[in-house]
Amino acid sequence: MRYQIDRTIRRVATALCALVLLLFCDAALASGGDFYPGDLGQAIAAISIFGLLLFILGKWAWGPIVRQLQDREQSIIDTIESTQKHEREAKDLATQYQVKIERAQAEAEDILARSVENAANEGEKIIDAARQEAREALKRGVAEIKQAKRQAIRDMRDATADLATEIAGTIIDESLTPQVHANLVDSSIKAIGQRVAEES
Amino acid sequence: MLGAAEFDLMEYLSAHLADHPWDGCTVHIGSMPVTWMSSAIAGMIIVALGLIAIVIPVSRRRKDTPTGVYNVLEILTVFVRDSIARPALGDDKKVYKFLPLLLTLFVFVLGMSLIGLAPLGPLSAWLKWHIPFLKGRPIGATPTAVLTVCAALAMITCFSILFSGLHHAAHAHHKKKKTPMLLCWALSPVLWAVSLCPPIPGFMGVVMLGPLVFLELIGVVAKCFALMIRLFANMIAGHAMLAVLMMFVLKGVQAMVDKGLNDVFYITPAVVVGSAAIGILEMAVALLQAFLFTVLTAVFLGLYAEPAH
Numbered sequence A: 001m002r003y004q005i006d007r008t009i010r011r012v013a014t015a016l017c018a019l020v021l022l023l024f025c026d027a028a029l030a031s032g033g034d035f036y037p038g039d040l041g042q043a044i045a046a047i048s049i050f051g052l053l054l055f056i057l058g059k060w061a062w063g064p065i066v067r068q069l070q071d072r073e074q075s076i077i078d079t080i081e082s083t084q085k086h087e088r089e090a091k092d093l094a095t096q097y098q099v100k101i102e103r104a105q106a107e108a109e110d111i112l113a114r115s116v117e118n119a120a121n122e123g124e125k126i127i128d129a130a131r132q133e134a135r136e137a138l139k140r141g142v143a144e145i146k147q148a149k150r151q152a153i154r155d156m157r158d159a160t161a162d163l164a165t166e167i168a169g170t171i172i173d174e175s176l177t178p179q180v181h182a183n184l185v186d187s188s189i190k191a192i193g194q195r196v197a198e199e200s
Numbered sequence B: 001m002l003g004a005a006e007f008d009l010m011e012y013l014s015a016h017l018a019d020h021p022w023d024g025c026t027v028h029i030g031s032m033p034v035t036w037m038s039s040a041i042a043g044m045i046i047v048a049l050g051l052i053a054i055v056i057p058v059s060r061r062r063k064d065t066p067t068g069v070y071n072v073l074e075i076l077t078v079f080v081r082d083s084i085a086r087p088a089l090g091d092d093k094k095v096y097k098f099l100p101l102l103l104t105l106f107v108f109v110l111g112m113s114l115i116g117l118a119p120l121g122p123l124s125a126w127l128k129w130h131i132p133f134l135k136g137r138p139i140g141a142t143p144t145a146v147l148t149v150c151a152a153l154a155m156i157t158c159f160s161i162l163f164s165g166l167h168h169a170a171h172a173h174h175k176k177k178k179t180p181m182l183l184c185w186a187l188s189p190v191l192w193a194v195s196l197c198p199p200i201p202g203f204m205g206v207v208m209l210g211p212l213v214f215l216e217l218i219g220v221v222a223k224c225f226a227l228m229i230r231l232f233a234n235m236i237a238g239h240a241m242l243a244v245l246m247m248f249v250l251k252g253v254q255a256m257v258d259k260g261l262n263d264v265f266y267i268t269p270a271v272v273v274g275s276a277a278i279g280i281l282e283m284a285v286a287l288l289q290a291f292l293f294t295v296l297t298a299v300f301l302g303l304y305a306e307p308a309h
Helices: A002-030 A040-173 A178-199 B009-017 B039-059 B068-089 B092-115 B120-130 B147-177 B181-196 B202-259 B262-305
Strands: B026-029 B032-035
Touching: A040 A178, A040 B032, A040 B039, A040 B068, A040 B092, A040 B147, B039 B068, B039 B092, B068 B092, B068 B262, B092 B147, B092 B262, B147 B181, B147 B202, B147 B262, B181 B202, B202 B262
Parallel strands: none
Antiparallel strands: B026 B032
């Protein structure tokens, strides 16, 4: 739509310009061709002045400006390229580090798994050893108890023998009445009970 | 003029639009008049001096971070390079080769079109008292409204095309065939003309070569001729319109003096406003024409100076 409007405006403007030019040329011809379109002099002057201007501006104005522009653009391009290069390097480095991190993580996980496994094995071993030790301790305890029991029985037998010997001695030394006999039996039983209690 | 019974429109328009050769500044070579100084030539010299006086000092202010007026110059350079030269010429080597030509053409055509809008008539009258040499000679015509100046500008484009085309054809042939450079230069018109034509294989190619070369050469000349007419017509049309509008004021005053018609006095403000509006339009047209002239020159250079086929 806008393009069509622009085109229409351009056409109208062109038509108006053409109309004015046509009227002007017509008027010029009607007045006997008085209009002066210039001659060779203006053309030569225009070419000479333009040539001179091109030389002067080209040497002292456009040349330095264009060089300055090119230098600045080159410097910007260099900076962009250098930045891109650094970015690429940083990305490569980041990738390398990522790979290293992943490898380290894998290694750590491996080490952890092995440690857990080792710890489990060690634990098993410790438990087995402890069990073994406990069994041996129990066996030793039982043996000691048996030994102590045997010793106690032996001691009790010895004590009983000694006591029987003493009682027999006492009996032999004293005349036995029923009352004495009963007292002797009671005191002997008490003495045996006390000795057993002391030895246990 | 005001007291005259008849107002001569053509005389008025001619006085405002045409170039005015200075007295005694025209020589004749055979029957051909050659003017070496006129109001339009003076205008061109003023434009050239003005450009030299402005552009060169400003271009020396360049630094890494552009500031001030230098910015304008750099924006202009970048605009001509990126919006005109690059789309038309493509290759950066060609762009930088023709960039000074295009930039100078742009500012020169713009300056010549704008100087016609500057009120240099009163200035020339004032200078009469300070520079006796001028003797009140006019210095304020629009050079681009002079047909031969437009023709000269079109010839500059044509010569640029021709010279670049011959130069490229000679160097390309020398590089390709290792022919001596002098011979390449001698053959360059034929090589360039042939390079303009699309390649047609076989017998038809030989038959069509002549007519195609002729047509392409006619095309170059026609395009340069169109360039001349476009600039001239646009400039003369705008100026004619301004002159006609300003003429209304004079006609109104004449009617007041001769016939006592006081009402026509009221036409003056409308005419002044209209003239100001047309003046602004003229500035836009000047800018547009400078742009168009430069764009078309770049396009023609791209098409013909170093043709792809």
